[in-house]
Amino acid sequence: MQNTLPEGFADLEPFVADWAIATMGARLERRVNSTPAERRAFYAAAAPRTGAALEYLNTIPFEEIPKKPETDRLMKLTLALAEIALTEEINGQAVEAEHARSNRQIFVVKELDGL
């Protein structure tokens, strides 16, 4: 598998295709349409690495992060993990299924430009 993330984060490469998502609206949509198994797998791999990912990204000037594809990808992966942390740490699968119904109603009206 090609490494499209910064060095040291190759273990997260399997999740890039599904979870390195550009916008908050699209991340919500992915969450709502994901399966419990997908969420569990993503959280299991990415949650223990989030601290390290942010520590690494914090060394880069914020406006530079989107300019390099690999750092942009890692940033977006952590943002998707922020969503999935809620399903795995707070909600649980039964509640998440019910949330998905309401979350389909709640649309992102305006979100931050850029990242």
Place this chain on the structure above:
Amino acid sequence: MSFVTKADVAELGTDPIPTEPYHSEAQFERERDLVFRRAWLFAGRDVEIPNPGDFLVKEWDICNASILVTRGKDNIIRAFHNVCSHRAAKVVWEERGNAPGFNCRYHGWRYGLKGEVLSVPDAESFFGLDTKNCGLTPVAVELWNSLIFINLNPAPEQTLLEFLGPVAPKILEHSIEGFETCYTIGGDVTVNWKCLLDNFQETYHLASVHHLSVADRSVSNENPRSHPISFEFFGLHRLMGVWGNPHRKPDLIEGIAIKNGGVISAGAIQQKAGDALIRHPNWQLDVHGIFPTMLLDIAPTFFFIHEFFPIAANRTRFHSTVWFPKAMNAGQRFSQEYSVAAFRDTVAEDLAVLRTQQRGMLSGAKKTFEFQLSETMCRHSYLTLNKYMEQAEKQAAE
């Protein structure tokens, strides 16, 4: 540590509340004429339209009003009915943007940022059209503390500051300067605007509806029933101080989000942002209810604004906007994303129940309900709404 007592709110009475106003068409009509055509209505923050040519549009369905708010080349903020002077078509179809002028799609009339007519195609074929005096109809607009308000009354009964009264200096005890980044979530729900409003201004439901998400930020041995810390009333407006649990142990990712910046509902984990006002040790946020439909919730490191737009007696569009300082690094950006997603989850929990509540009232099964101490903001809203409408009816009779 003290919490609200019944004595604090004795002045509001303890009567049961009729359900009828929360679902009837008759009430909706009264509100349209006696509230929404008279009161100052929140229309966004000046930081949403920072540059000349920036504009935004607010839709007030209950009054069939589409309101265009612009920042002119002179930096002045103006508001207009988004209605073409020619034959009343909608001029601006976008919700926000930047433009030197606005073209009506119907016959191509063009307007500037001051609402003035810039050009009329085939103007010679009109019979004495005075293009200097047929600009967009202006709407009263005032700016206070970065908050823009409009008034659909061509001659507002009060200035904005008169309308806000003593809640204005109270809000100014906080600083909302420097909060320039926002995320807005919204929806169109089959719920009366007052039921939505009431949900976001009471703490009684936190332990149950939000038992997974928010409850242990709001409940502990010290405050087992998630009572508010304080209520204050300011004429039409109201304020509730909300308590946060200092003993909450965050989960892994939540802890990382907290470490990197303020997180909504973080209990007593208070990260000061500069000189942010902290009212007392376990204060979480202040909920300011600005009559009729606005909630301005201010915490140390963020604030959010709920807007409720009545569409019908049993339908409302809501926009909830969370404001942060600009993220300076990846960690802060992550924390903001987490906060907004967590906030959205609590709203999802509320909506699931609120829809059933609306239907329950429509069934006619219950003619009245009871508000308890933690629901005092809801009682205050009910009473002030009635008073405001009765005042207008009395004025009309005189």
